[in-house]
Amino acid sequence: xxxxLGLDISTSIVGxxxxxxxxxxxxxxxxxxxxxxxxxxxxxxxKAALAKLFCxxxxxxxxxxxxxxxxSPGKSKASTITKLASFNGIxxxxxxxxxxxxxxxxxxxxxxxxxxxxxxxxxxxKQLVLDFVKRKLPNHDWKRTRFDNDQQYEFDKADAxxxxxxxxxxxxxxREN
Numbered sequence: 001x002x003x004x005l006g007l008d009i010s011t012s013i014v015g016x017x018x019x020x021x022x023x024x025x026x027x028x029x030x031x032x033x034x035x036x037x038x039x040x041x042x043x044x045x046x047k048a049a050l051a052k053l054f055c056x057x058x059x060x061x062x063x064x065x066x067x068x069x070x071x072s073p074g075k076s077k078a079s080t081i082t083k084l085a086s087f088n089g090i091x092x093x094x095x096x097x098x099x100x101x102x103x104x105x106x107x108x109x110x111x112x113x114x115x116x117x118x119x120x121x122x123x124x125x126k127q128l129v130l131d132f133v134k135r136k137l138p139n140h141d142w143k144r145t146r147f148d149n150d151q152q153y154e155f156d157k158a159d160a161x162x163x164x165x166x167x168x169x170x171x172x173x174x175r176e177n
Contacts, residue, residue: 002060006164009088013153015160018057019168030153043090062095063167066105111166126155133158
């Protein structure tokens with residue numbers, strides 16, 4: 001049985017979730033790029049990490065959060081959006097060229113809706129997403145800081161989980177019809 005790879009891509013941390021079509025998590029992790037300064041070295045690190053994942057798991061689909069609509073005006077600088085979109089494109093190309101998958105893109109709001117996650121206006125979205133995923137994976141070892149806050153990468157892993165779960169639900173809907 002194939003698995004879906006969900007990626008939450010940024011230039012500091014890439015959230016990764018491999019989920020079977022039975023909605024069981026095979027792996028949930030992150031690629032830490034915070035200490036890598038060069039844009040292309042970041043891409044190389046992601047490329048190497050993805051190669052290991054593809055060797056370890058039988059991936060049948062790859063889903064990536066669509067950055068074209070992720071950021072609202074006034075919340076991020078144009079340079080930040082451009083940098084993230086460029087890196088998203090590079091990682092998408094790596095998936096296509098190295099692993100013969102054209103990644104499927106999904107708007108984060110659509111993915112959340114598809115998995116049953118409702119975010120009330122004005123809420124702490126990142127925390128609500130992480131709390132949702134913690135309820136789905138109660139036995140996962142969620143890391144905390146020495147001040148008892150969630151580690152930053154846990155939010156990225158949670159976002160990747162939502163993207164992967166959306167991909168699994170989408171794949172299962174196609175199989176049923």
